[in-house]
Each structure stands twice: as C-alpha cells, then as structure tokens.
Amino acid sequence: MIIKRVILLLKAAWARLPLGRRWHVERVSDEPEVVKRRTVYLVGESELWVAVFQCPCGCEKNIWLNLLKEHRPRWSVTVNQNGRPTVSPSINRQVGCRSHFLLMNGRIKWCSR
Numbered sequence: 001m002i003i004k005r006v007i008l009l010l011k012a013a014w015a016r017l018p019l020g021r022r023w024h025v026e027r028v029s030d031e032p033e034v035v036k037r038r039t040v041y042l043v044g045e046s047e048l049w050v051a052v053f054q055c056p057c058g059c060e061k062n063i064w065l066n067l068l069k070e071h072r073p074r075w076s077v078t079v080n081q082n083g084r085p086t087v088s089p090s091i092n093r094q095v096g097c098r099s100h101f102l103l104m105n106g107r108i109k110w111c112s113r
C-alpha cells in the first residue's frame with residue numbers, strides 16, 4: 001500500500017527532526033508489554049538487567065540492550081537530574097533499519113555511516 005509507505009516515510013522524517021521531544025525513563029520490574037515512543041524502560045528489581053525502547057528512526061521495532069556486567073555487549077544508562085537518559089556506547093542496529101545513534105541527555109544524535 002502506497003499510503004502506508006508514505007505514512008511510514010513521514011514518520012521516519014519526523015522522528016529524525018532535532019526538534020523532537022526529549023526522551024525519558026521508566027523503571028519497571030518486568031519487560032513492558034507496550035513500549036511507548038521516546039521512553040527508555042529500565043527493567044529489573046534489585047538489579048537492572050535490560051533497557052527496552054522503540055527504535056527512534058520510526059521503524060517501530062523495539063531494541064533490547066543488555067545492562068548486566070557479566071554479559072557482552074553491555075550498555076550503561078545514566079539519568080541526569082532532569083530525568084533525561086544517556087545511553088553508552090552508541091546503539092548500532094545490525095538488522096532491519098540498521099540505525100546508528102546516540103541517546104544523550106534525552107536527545108537522539110544520529111551517527112553517520
């Protein structure tokens with residue numbers, strides 16, 4: 001369907017605008033059933049083990065990042081005093097949209113290939 005494709009393209013273009021609203025964090029004990037846009041879910045109880053969020057490119061795929069020290073690759077998520085997350089290192093999807101980006105202080109910074 002052409003209309004569906006156009007909508008997806010528009011969504012992707014909108015998602016890439018630097019004016020987009022900032023990301024925030026939600027702490028949850030179990031993996032969320034619904035992943036809202038621009039939300040990083042930090043999953044775990046005493047220890048956080050995964051961060052889940054929707055890919056910012058507009059492809060609507062969810063991304064899981066391991067937070068456990070004993071497994072590789074591993075990411076860390078810090079939250080500033082305004083509640084805005086920073087994820088390091090960068091996220092470089094190897095499948096699907098192959099997006100490569102940083103999430104810094106609640107904003108997406110796209111990495112060029």
Ligand SMILES: [Zn+2]
Nearest residue numbers: 055057059097
């Ligand atoms: Zn994507």
